[in-house]
Amino acid sequence: MGAPALLLPHVHSIIILFFLLVFVPISHCEDDEYYKQCFTPFQCGSLSNLSYPFLSDERPEFCGFQGFRLRCLEGPIPIITIKNQEFYVNFVNQSERVMTIARKDLSENVCPPDVAEIPNTTLKETLFSYVPELENVNLFYNCSNEVKMIPTPYKISCAVNDEQRDAFYATDELLRKWNQDPSDCNIRVEVPVPKVAVEQLSGGMEALRKVLREGFNVKYMFDTITVCHGCENSGGICGSNSSTSGFTCLCTDQSNSYTCPKGNDKNVGLNVGIAVGAAFVGGAIMCAIFYIYQRRHKRKTYAPSSFVSQSTTSYFSSNSDTEKGGLYFGVFLFTYAELEEATNNFDSAKELGDRRFGTVYYGKLRDGRAVAVKRLYENNYKRVDQFMNEVKILTRLRHQHLASLYGCTSRHSGELLLVSEYIPNGTVADHLHGQRAKPGALPWQTRMKISVETASALAYLxxxxxxxxxxxxxxxxxxxxxxxxxxxxGLSRLFPVDVTHASTAPLGTPGYVDPEYHECYQLTDKSDVYSFGVVLIELISSMPAVDFTRHPREINLSNMAINKIQSRALHELVDHNLGFELDYAIRRMVTAVAELAFQCLQAEKETRPSMENVLEALKEIQSKG
Incomplete structure (x- = not known):
């Protein structure tokens, strides 16, 4: 049958919904008991105003999310268990989804009674991830020989079975500097600490204890976080279903689902208004259905929800792909065994980094090509949609400044893997304020080139x-x-060219998210423009987008930049290694880029330039420079 026949079941559903809206009476009752129990935020030790996803011993299970239980009664500092390790929770910022945690065992005793039982710190395959502003400190225990070449402040005196054994601590950089071989030590424990605290470690054992007690920042993520925002916007409270442990939106009228019904009110006088409104909405929906059909009949456009579901279905049911050598949307299909061999059985030493939906590994194919293999998390319910979205998008794109997709796994492999070209020199974040950052190593002309090429890729998208x-x-x-x-x-969205925005659940990374999008979840290309404005400020300042060691009003780099630019204090923002004060040409270019970034960071999307205009402006600044 044609499109009208396919549309018919949806029309019937709308008609049924219309009659339900008009004729089903609206119940009136007291607030739902679950809603009342979870409505009030709780205090746990020194932390106050906590809510979903956190739980406490005295808070019902349905008020929180598994994996976020806090123990509050053992002292002033709450304790959380992550992968069988206990951590003190020193600080929580729920709006940014960041908390500061410290290992409980090492905070209490740098020399535990049984050093053989000290595990490494790991957040792998958990709901938490490290922030970029961290560096590992290595604690070496049970050293058989006297530790030589180690400066005294870094030595630890620990007794093992009543016998004094040498121990010491050092960062990776110090180990290289000292040319120290730690193989004489039986136990090596890695603990992340903030990079800004590394210098304090030269103060000896007490300084080490202080840094370990202060802990490090982690981001937390859970599958239902995007759904939770929609629940809260509908007037509900986020919670969990006590029988299934899945997400539920707790509403005042017990109509718990993913959102609360709009207009839910206990005032009987509103019933007639709601019924009339429902009739109007029903008629409007019927008109909209036929309007959408006519539009789609005339021109083909991309609809994110439909293409994802259709692609997912075809992925699992199509018989056209083969175990090896087949094509899927024009993409080569690898076997799981082939990629397992390429990554040495997904060796942790070959990890390039963790992403929101999976871990990326370095690999080498049998034909000699170096590749990046993205392994999507097994426990993520979005993994199939995300996988299909990324494959669908990447196969359409050809641009010199976009990473190329080589292929993916077939439906027979049982695991979702993406294979793309390996880019060997790290990320821009690495070079600005990460592992590869060195003063003066990334000159202004290189940063200008990076900004132009990135803008070119985004304008193409x-x-x-x-x-x-x-x-x-x-x-x-x-x-x-x-x-x-x-x-x-993986987070990209295709949408019709004649649609001005797409309403989605919250996406993006804290520090880069368009504030207008964060408020109303209306996604536009101007959301990318705002995020790119933050990138430009990073290129100017060499500072991370979010840094909790800065003043509270300057934790978000975008806020700091706007304040500095408005107060004519740009020199306080610019990386002093760029020559801003000494070279007039550089000062002129940096100032022009800062003004462009300021336009990109405007709160209202209508006042931001398009990505095409941003690219043109950057090219002009580069040419004049």
Missing amino acids: HASDIIHCDVQTNNILLDNKFCVKVTNF
Whole structure:
């Protein structure tokens, strides 16, 4: 049958919904008991105003999310268990989904009674991830020989079975500097600490204790976080279903689902108004259905929800792909065994980094190609949609500054893997304020080149009706000549060219998210423009987008930049290694880029330039420079 026949079941559903809205009476009752129990935030030790996803011993299970239980009664500092390790929770910022945790065992005793039982710190395959502003401190125990070449402040005196054994601590950089071989030590424990605290470690054992007690920041993520925002916007409270442990939205009228019904009110006088409104809405929906059909009949456009579901279905049911050598949307299909061999059985030593939906590994194919293999988390309910979205998008794109997709696993492999070209020189974040950052190593002309090439890739995406949704310096890769490759399109959205925005659940990374989008979840290409404005400020300042060691009003780099630019204090923002004070040409270019970034960071999307205009402006600044 044609499109009208396919549309008919949806029309019937709308008609049924229409009659339900008009004729089903609205119940009136007291607030739901679950709603009342979870409505009030709770205090846990020194932390106050806590709510979903956190739980406490005295708070019902349905008020929180598994994995976020806090123990509050053992002292002033709450305790959380992550992968069988206990951590003190020193601080929580629920709006940014960041908390500061410290290992309980090492905070209490740097020399535990049984050093053989000290595990490494790991957040792998948990709901938590490290922030970029961390560095590992290595604690070496049970050293058989006297530790030589180690400065006294870094030595630890620990007794093992009443016998004094040498121990010491050091960062990776110090180990290289000392040329120290720690193989004489039986136990090596890695503990993340903030980079800003590394200098304090030279103060000896007490300084080490202090740094370990203060802990480190982690981001937390859970599958239902995007649904939770929609629940709260509908007037509900986020919670869990006590029988299934899945997400539920707790509403005042017990109509718990994913959102609360609009207009739910205990005032009987509103019933007639609601019924009339429902009749109007029903008629409007009927008109909209036929309007949408006519539009789609005339021209084909991309509809995110439909293409994802259809693609997912075809992925699991199609008989056209083969175990090896077949094509899927024009993409080569690898076997799981082939990629397992390429990554040495997904060796942790080959990890390139953790992403929101999976871990990326370095691999080498049998034909000699170096690749990046993205392994989607097994426990993520979005993994299939995300996988299909990324494959669908990447196969449409051809641009010199976008990472190329080589292939993916077939439906027979049982695990979702993406294979793309390996970009060897790390991310822009690495070079600005990460592992590869060195003062003066990334000169202004290189940063200018990075900004132009990134803008070129994003302008191409927007011209292809694609929004990246997660523009950040961690998603901008560099090759050995510092040429840009934008990557990680797992969050991208395709939408019709004649639609001005797409309403979605919250996406993106804290510090880069468009404030207007964060408020109303209306996604536009101007959301990418805002995020790119943050990237420009990072290139100017060499500072991370979010840093909790800064003043509270300057934790978000975008806020700091706007304040500095408005108060004519740009020199306080610019990385002093760029020559801003000494070179007039550089000062003029940096100032022009800062003014452009300021336009991108405007709160209202209508006042921001398009990505195409941003690219033109950057090219002009570069040419004049």
